[in-house]
Amino acid sequence: MTRWSRVVVAVDGPAGSGKSSVSRAAARALGYEFLDTGAAYRALAWLGLDRGIDFDDEDAIVSLLDELGDGISTDPDDLRVTIGGTDVTEDIRQPRVSKVVSAVARVPEVRTRLNEGFRSRLNAPGRPGIVAEGRDITTVVAPDAPVRVLLTADEGVRIQRRRAELTDQSAADVARSVTDRDRKDSKVVDFMTAAEGVTTLDSTDLSFDETVDAMVALVRSAAPS
């Protein structure tokens, strides 16, 4: 059982369920930090593309881990991702990165090494709490966090929300990117069903602000300040 040094809020769920946007807004409202674990997987995938590696070659992927560093900020008002001094905050969101990121995430050594880093960030000194989001946070990274939430929404709604962001892509491409990534990622971790003790927050019929309020209320009831 981990002795957390501060309130850890663990959030997982499928693609487009609002993990990063809702968790970030909730962290801001609570005065907490925010850890976007997917950014680490994306940064590694970006590095792989930059180096032109073969994404079927696990050793090549693992060899990039030392170069990755620890360049993910946890201030919800100033999120930045850097690799060796290069700011890749925007670039890691490109569709070309989304396409290959699952190949990086399925490598066991990548998961082990990144998870060690995530746990030390959760336990680092700083604000009184931290909201961490990613597909295996409630089950693998912080299964004993005091607050654990599976954030979800119907697949059609998640695709609609993604389409509103990615206006330069066809509806079919957006839908495929959401369903393909869920299919590949769910071979590695289960983020579709809530593990024991995890609260499901279904935002299908909630506005963005209502979803943030619901998450903040969950945190306040489970970990009163």
Ligand SMILES: Nc1ncnc2c1ncn2[C@@H]1O[C@H](COP(=O)(O)OP(=O)(O)OP(=O)(O)O)[C@@H](O)[C@H]1O
């Ligand atoms: N309850 C909601 N109502 C309306 N829009 C929402 C709601 N929750 C999230 N959104 C929007 O849905 C989109 C997807 O959210 P977000 O990127 O946070 O999802 P995610 O779970 O982090 O996705 P991924 O795992 O694919 O990175 C964003 O545009 C976000 O603003």
Ligand SMILES: Nc1ccn([C@@H]2O[C@H](COP(=O)(O)O)[C@@H](O)[C@H]2O)c(=O)n1
């Ligand atoms: N805890 C996590 C977080 C992410 N992944 C993988 O990274 C991809 C990108 O994540 P986003 O949340 O930024 O979309 C995701 O598709 C997973 O492949 C992960 O495995 N575990």
